[in-house]
Amino acid sequence: xxxxxxxxxxxxxxxxxxxxxxxxxxxxxxxxxxxxxxxxxxxxxxxxxxxxxxxxxxxxxxxxxxxxxxxxxxxxxxxxxxxxxxxxxxxxxxxxxxxxxxxxxxxxxxxxxxxxxxxxxxxxxxxxxxxxxxxxxxxxxxxxxxxxxxxxxxxxxxxxxxxxxxxxxxxxxxxxxxxxxxxxxxxxxxxxxxxxxxxxxxxxxxxxxxxxxxxxxxxxxxxxxxxxxxxxxxxxxxxxxxxxxxxxxxxxxxxxxxxxxxxxxxxxxxxxxxxxxxxxxxxxxxxxxxxxxxxxxxxxxxxxxxxxxxxxxxxxxxxxxxxxxxxxxxxxxxxxxx
Numbered sequence: 001x002x003x004x005x006x007x008x009x010x011x012x013x014x015x016x017x018x019x020x021x022x023x024x025x026x027x028x029x030x031x032x033x034x035x036x037x038x039x040x041x042x043x044x045x046x047x048x049x050x051x052x053x054x055x056x057x058x059x060x061x062x063x064x065x066x067x068x069x070x071x072x073x074x075x076x077x078x079x080x081x082x083x084x085x086x087x088x089x090x091x092x093x094x095x096x097x098x099x100x101x102x103x104x105x106x107x108x109x110x111x112x113x114x115x116x117x118x119x120x121x122x123x124x125x126x127x128x129x130x131x132x133x134x135x136x137x138x139x140x141x142x143x144x145x146x147x148x149x150x151x152x153x154x155x156x157x158x159x160x161x162x163x164x165x166x167x168x169x170x171x172x173x174x175x176x177x178x179x180x181x182x183x184x185x186x187x188x189x190x191x192x193x194x195x196x197x198x199x200x201x202x203x204x205x206x207x208x209x210x211x212x213x214x215x216x217x218x219x220x221x222x223x224x225x226x227x228x229x230x231x232x233x234x235x236x237x238x239x240x241x242x243x244x245x246x247x248x249x250x251x252x253x254x255x256x257x258x259x260x261x262x263x264x265x266x267x268x269x270x271x272x273x274x275x276x277x278x279x280x281x282x283x284x285x286x287x288x289x290x291x292x293x294x295x296x297x298x299x300x301x302x303x304x305x306x307x308x309x310x311x312x313x314x315x316x317x318x319x320x321x322x323x324x325x326x327x328x329x330x331x332x333x334x335x336x337x338x
Contacts, residue, residue: 001002002136011252013051018098021179021204023102026261026262027105027114027259027260027261027262028102028259028260028262029257029258029259029260030101030104030258030259030260031044031095031098031099031101031257031258032255032256032257032258033073033099033153033255033256034071034203034254034255035068035071035073035253035254035256036071037068037235038068038069038070039101040063040066040067040073040093043098044050044095044098044099045093045094045095045098046093046094046095046096046097046098046101046160047060047063047066047091047092047093048060048092048093048094048229049060049062049258051060051086052229052231052234053232054234054235054236055233055234055235056085056119056231056232056233056234056237056335057086057088057117057233057234057237057240058077058086058088058090058232059083059086059088059089059090060089060090060091060092060229061082061089061090061091061147063091063161064074064082064091065077065078065089065090065091065230066091066093067186067249071254072252072253072254073093073228073252073253074250074251074253075090075091075092075093075120075228075229075230075251075253076091076230076248076249076250076251077089077090077092077113077118077230077232077245077250077251078090078245078249079245081244088222088232088240090229090230090231090232090235091106091229091230091303092227092229092230093227093228093229094125094225094226094227094228094229095225095226096125096127096225097127097225098225099225099226099256099258100127100223100224100225101190101223101224101225101258101259101260102221102222102224103190103191103192103261104189104190104225104227104258104259104260105187105188105189105190105257105258105259105261106124106187106188106190106226106257106258106259107185107186107187107188107198107256107257107259108122108143108185108186108187108226108228108253108254108255108256108257109183109184109185109186109253109254109255110122110183110184110185110186110228110251110252110254111157111181111182111183111184111243111251111252111253111254112145112179112180112181112251112252113147113178113180113181113230113249113250113251114147114150114161114180114181115118115147115241115244115249116147116148116238116239116240116241116244117147117148117229117232117233117237117240117241118145118147118230118231118232118237118244118249118330119144119145119146119147119231119232119233119234119236119237120144120145120229120230120231120251121143121144121145121174121226121227121228121229121230122142122143122146122186122226122228123140123141123142123143123225123226123227123228124140124141124142124224124225124227125138125139125224126138126219126222126224126225127222127223127224127225128222128223130191130222131160131215131216131219131222132157132160134163135158135159135160135164135165135304136157136159136160136215136216136219137219137222137269138157138159138219138220138222138224138225139156139157139158139163139189140157140190140195140220141154141155141157141158141171142155142187142188142197143155143186144148144156144236145180146161146236146237146238147180147237147244148237148238148239149180150179151175151176151177152173152174152175152179152181153173153174153175153176153179153186153199153204154171154172154173154174155171155172155197155204155205156169156170156171156172156219157170157171157195157207158218159217159218159219160215160216160217160219160328161213161216161217164235164319165322169316172197172204172205174199174204174205176199183252183254184199184200185199185200185201185272186198186200188200190220190261192209192221193208193209193324193335193337194206194207194208194209194324195207195220199250206299208299208322208323208324209337210322226256226258228251228256229251230249230251230252231249236308243279253265265308273286273287273288273289273292273329273332274286274287274288275287275327275334275336278334278335278336278337279336279337279338280317280337281317282316282317282318283314283315283316283317283318284296284314284315284317284327284336285312285313285314286309286312286313286314286315288309288311288313290310290311291308291309291310291328292308292309292310292329292330293306293307293308293329294306294307294308294309294313294315294327294329295328296326296327296328296336297325297326297328298323299323299325299326304320304325305335317338321338322338323337323338324336324337325337325338326328
């Protein structure tokens with residue numbers, strides 16, 4: 001009985017929070033490719049040709065490893081000598097200047113190949129490197145997979161302060177069965193304060209903005225474009241098992257969609273209650289015209305403060321960790337950031 005009461009209270013809290021924050025999830029589709037034709041749509045994509053970084057062993061060809069059929073984009077890695085110093089070929093496409101986004105939802109339905117040495121990725125780079133060359137202007141890796149670890153999917157970002165070259169970049173590894181040669185949806189929800197990562201519409205990781213950082217720690221306030229590629233070997237791909245090429249080694253993509261965020265959470269306000277500062281450190285000031293119940297939740301819905309305030313009041317937040325919080329009155333919600 002105790003567990004049932006606890007479950008009921010938890011569900012009520014979750015539904016309450018969902019109703020409060022529902023208005024923050026308004027999106028417009030601004031770019032998509034459903035791959036319903038028989039050739040790659042070059043009004044939506046660019047093809048990269050040449051050598052790859054990260055000690056990868058493939059050479060990217062001008063479309064020879066890319067095809068569209070049966071409603072899918074197919075990028076195929078092959079064991080062949082397109083150039084003298086590379087034993088493998090593959091494909092890479094990107095949407096720079098054709099499909100870009102600043103804040104919103106990015107998703108693709110993808111089937112990754114199996115086999116040691118494969119390294120498929122769905123990722124994002126800045127449209128304009130306003131903060132400087134990589135990694136200063138940022139990188140968002142929505143999905144990376146390596147065939148030598150079949151159950152693993154990686155999410156990652158790179159910034160000036162934390163990146164792969166320094167060996168300290170933020171990343172999360174998710175382990176699930178049946179990830180290879182099966183379609184899954186990989187996506188992010190991205191707003192000014194956080195990037196949420198999803199697999200099959202289930203949240204798998206959250207990266208929060210640290211407001212003590214400048215662009216060196218959060219360059220994700222600019223337009224980014226998407227990239228799809230299938231690497232062979234390299235720093236993540238590792239040792240290549242050439243036997244995998246006895247069968248087609250294919251990255252398949254059902255669709256790619258970009259949705260623009262059109263309603264931001266910080267548009268909310270309450271005419272009867274003033275809360276300041278919304279980017280706080282050790283205290284929050286409350287100015288209420290009438291007795292008002294004030295509750296502060298953390299990002300998972302835990303109540304940290306529950307008190308009544310009339311007139312001017314101060315809430316001590318010196319013991320709060322850095323992150324995003326929500327202050328709720330009877331009618332409105334404020335987003336707060338420490």
